[in-house]
Amino acid sequence: MNTERYSLAVDAFERVTRLLKEAPEINYQDLAATYGITAQAQYYASKGIFTDALKGTIDKALELNPNEPNTLSLLAINAFTSEDFSLAIEYWSKVLEAYPEHPAAGQMKQGINEAQRRAGIELSDFSSDSSGSLIDVFVSLDETLLGSVKPGDTVFVFVKNAENANQASPPLAASRHTVSELPLTINLSDADAMSPAAKLSDAKLVNVTARVSKSGQVSAASGDFEGRAELVELGSEQQVKINISELVK
Incomplete structure (x- = not known):
């Protein structure tokens, strides 16, 4: 993840915030929304760590608008990735209650359904088949690494848009597992999106990465192991096969 780009985005949004606060008539809804998108940029710039600055921005957004959708969506995504599925659903x-016509309402509903599925609870009635599997991934661990990993080590599988691979952006879909589950087959769809604004169905070509994280953190670190499949065409019925074999240096 290119944190420098997110840091630049934070600076830009903070300048917008200052301009909004200096306006003769402050639009508090716009100000709350700007705090919300600033919080999202801070979240990715800090690699998902809730810094004091991020917490402060979230507090400011929700103080102005308790239902600010960018902020609540960020909190939902963080809860989901932390496997606190009940909180993500909440x-x-x-957001859906306050903004039923929100442009990302469909993705949020899919997120709720996926959180419900993972929590083992009944799906809400807006569940649909529109978030069906878009990519089928088979992940294996190279035999030469069996002595270098532990059964409880975290395995992340994530998909990024190949057409903007050089840009800082969240994965289109991600899934978390452990080494003990390998080899495994994963069916990824829009329900596995990390952000309602970035989903698999929006892409044509993707890069798929599977990584064993020794620290349990999403970002790659020295000593991790990974495998990749690049320029995968979505819509193809062919299974994507990834063998985790490369050492991250």
Whole structure:
């Protein structure tokens, strides 16, 4: 993840915030929304760590608008990736209740359904088949690494848009597992999106990465192991096969 680009985005949004606060008549809804998108940029710039600055921005956004959708969506995504599925459902549901016609309502509903599925609870009635599998991935661990990993080590599988591979952006879909589950087959769809604004169905070509994280953190670190499949065409019925074999230096 290119944190420098997100840091630049934070600076830009903070300048917008200052301009909004200096306006003769402050539009508090716009100000809350700007705090919300600033918080999202801070979140990715800090690699998902809730810094004091990020917490402060979130507090400011929700103080102005308790239902600010960018902020609540960020909290939902963070809860989902932390496997607190009940909390993720709560945040997404709050957005949908306040903004039923939100442009990302469909993705939020899919997120809720996926959180419900993972939590082992009944799906809400807006569940549909529109988020069906878009990519089928088979992940294996190279035999030469069996002595270098532990069964409980975290395995991340994530998909990024190949057409903007050089840009800082969240994965289009991601899934978390452990080494003990390998080899495994994963069916990824829009329900596995990390952000309602970035989903698999929006892409044509993707890069798929599977990584064993020794620290359990999403970002790659020295000593991790990974495998990749690049320029995968979505819509193809062919299974993507990834063998984790490369050492991250």
